[in-house]
Amino acid sequence: MRSYLLTTLLFVACLSVKGQPVEKDSGSLSDSVGVLTFDVFYAYVIDNHPIVKQAALLSESAAQELRLARGSFDPKLEGSWDYKEYKSKEYYNKIGAGLKVPTWFPIDPKVGFKQNQGVFADGDGPDYISDDTNNQQLYAGISLPIGKGLFIDERRALVKKAKVLQNMADAEQIKEINKILLTAAKDYWQWYFAYKNYDLLEQSITLAQDIFDRSLMAFELGELAAIDTMQAKITLQTRSLDFQQANIERIDAGLRLSNHLWNEGGFPLEIPDDVKPEESQSETMDGEILGQLVEMARDNHPELVKLDLKNESLAIDRKLAKENLKPQLDLDYTILDQPLTPQSDNVGIDFTDNYKFGATFSFPLLLRKERAKLKQLNIKIDQNQFERSFREREIVNDISARYRSVLVTGNMLEQQKDMVRSYELILEAERLNLENGESDLFKINVQFDKMLKSQTKLLKLRSQYQKDVAGLYWAAGIANLGIE
Numbered sequence: 001m002r003s004y005l006l007t008t009l010l011f012v013a014c015l016s017v018k019g020q021p022v023e024k025d026s027g028s029l030s031d032s033v034g035v036l037t038f039d040v041f042y043a044y045v046i047d048n049h050p051i052v053k054q055a056a057l058l059s060e061s062a063a064q065e066l067r068l069a070r071g072s073f074d075p076k077l078e079g080s081w082d083y084k085e086y087k088s089k090e091y092y093n094k095i096g097a098g099l100k101v102p103t104w105f106p107i108d109p110k111v112g113f114k115q116n117q118g119v120f121a122d123g124d125g126p127d128y129i130s131d132d133t134n135n136q137q138l139y140a141g142i143s144l145p146i147g148k149g150l151f152i153d154e155r156r157a158l159v160k161k162a163k164v165l166q167n168m169a170d171a172e173q174i175k176e177i178n179k180i181l182l183t184a185a186k187d188y189w190q191w192y193f194a195y196k197n198y199d200l201l202e203q204s205i206t207l208a209q210d211i212f213d214r215s216l217m218a219f220e221l222g223e224l225a226a227i228d229t230m231q232a233k234i235t236l237q238t239r240s241l242d243f244q245q246a247n248i249e250r251i252d253a254g255l256r257l258s259n260h261l262w263n264e265g266g267f268p269l270e271i272p273d274d275v276k277p278e279e280s281q282s283e284t285m286d287g288e289i290l291g292q293l294v295e296m297a298r299d300n301h302p303e304l305v306k307l308d309l310k311n312e313s314l315a316i317d318r319k320l321a322k323e324n325l326k327p328q329l330d331l332d333y334t335i336l337d338q339p340l341t342p343q344s345d346n347v348g349i350d351f352t353d354n355y356k357f358g359a360t361f362s363f364p365l366l367l368r369k370e371r372a373k374l375k376q377l378n379i380k381i382d383q384n385q386f387e388r389s390f391r392e393r394e395i396v397n398d399i400s401a402r403y404r405s406v407l408v409t410g411n412m413l414e415q416q417k418d419m420v421r422s423y424e425l426i427l428e429a430e431r432l433n434l435e436n437g438e439s440d441l442f443k444i445n446v447q448f449d450k451m452l453k454s455q456t457k458l459l460k461l462r463s464q465y466q467k468d469v470a471g472l473y474w475a476a477g478i479a480n481l482g483i484e
Contacts, residue, residue: 048262055176062169069162092118136342141334148326175302185470192277193463194253198246208236280462293476301477307388321374327363402472423451
């Protein structure tokens with residue numbers, strides 16, 4: 001029994017040694033052997049996760065919205081032909097073609113050609129063209145609003161808001177990707193705990209089985225009582241049940257983690273049993289990180305950025321609403337058959353002859369619609385500013401709370417490490433007592449059981465610490481959770 005116990009203690013000492021498996025370089029997760037590090041897992045998620053790819057399309061969609069808005073400034077080529085013949089008479093034959101070129105500043109140039117001929121070709125109307133030019137006419141002109149629409153109009157407001165929407169889509173993209181990455185990070189570290197705990201219990205059940213076998217042999221030799229053998233059996237059964245439950249949790253955690261793993265072709269990947277998680281990453285937190293995260297959140301948090309951009313969009317609407325309070329006065333000036341005639345004669349340019357000029361004016365007398373619209377926008381801007389102030393305070397407090405949680409978990413982690421080392425020392429002391437005849441197998445088993453529970457708690461704290469760190473960066477709105 002003495003040699004058996006020494007062998008057992010050597011086995012116990014081996015449990016406290018943590019191996020460092022080597023990751024095999026592989027282009028496919030399915031045939032990799034070794035360790036799935038968090039950085040490699042993260043790369044799979046950020047590069048291939050369908051929801052991450054979907055979020056990336058937000059920017060592309062916003063870019064197309066901007067393109068759509070800019071379409072209102074596209075040059076427009078127009079043409080028409082209107083012909084009538086009745087009782088062998090050509091009543092009229094009207095041909096028109098022109099090019100309009102909208103510009104950002106509201107001076108919209110236009111050039112074109114008209115032909116109007118026939119027996120009843122609008123001899124007294126605005127479309128009449130003299131026979132002197134063979135009923136044909138070239139024209140070039142501009143239209144200019146000098147009241148409403150001079151500084152901003154619907155077209156320019158739409159383009160400006162589309163640019164704001166593009167920036168808003170970038171912020172929304174960061175928000176959606178971070179949400180996925182936070183879930184993925186938590187699932188990875190939950191898998192880390194489940195796998196390490198499974199591995200720990202697998203080793204413990206081997207020891208429990210050996211103790212039971214030795215106890216049974218000692219009972220048969222008359223060295224142990226039956227009750228002692230029964231106690232060893234109960235311990236074996238308990239650890240067997242714990243191991244089976246840990247195996248279920250390991251499988252479940254691996255399946256949840258596999259939800260985030262996809263290859264470049266868009267096919268899902270699974271984690272094979274021979275792939276292990278890495279050892280826990282850094283478990284220290286820079287004391288100055290809180291202030292840095294708060295400052296970064298105030299400047300770049302997606303929620304605050306979106307509220308700022310919403311304010312910009314509302315400001316554009318308010319500027320347009322103020323513009324609509326002005327009277328509408330549009331001027332139109334067109335030169336006719338200058339500097340060329342339809343016959344290609346060069347006649348020069350004379351702005352005081354051969355021209356057409358017009359003006360249109362309108363103004364609502366009460367302006368109730370316009371004033372109500374402006375008031376609504378002022379209210380929305382105030383509401384948005386109140387919401388931003390509240391959200392900023394909420395985000396800052398959330399960062400502070402999560403930072404404290406990281407510190408507390410870190411302190412607990414260090415204390416738990418000390419407890420594990422203490423249990424190892426106690427176990428070593430029991431070994432020495434056994435050599436002096438002052439201990440027995442079951443005292444060692446009890447101490448090992450305590451050390452096992454302590455190691456399990458240490459694994460859980462390591463997992464929780466990494467989850468808290470990911471949650472801290474998520475709360476600060478740092479792009480990709482601060483992982484390069």
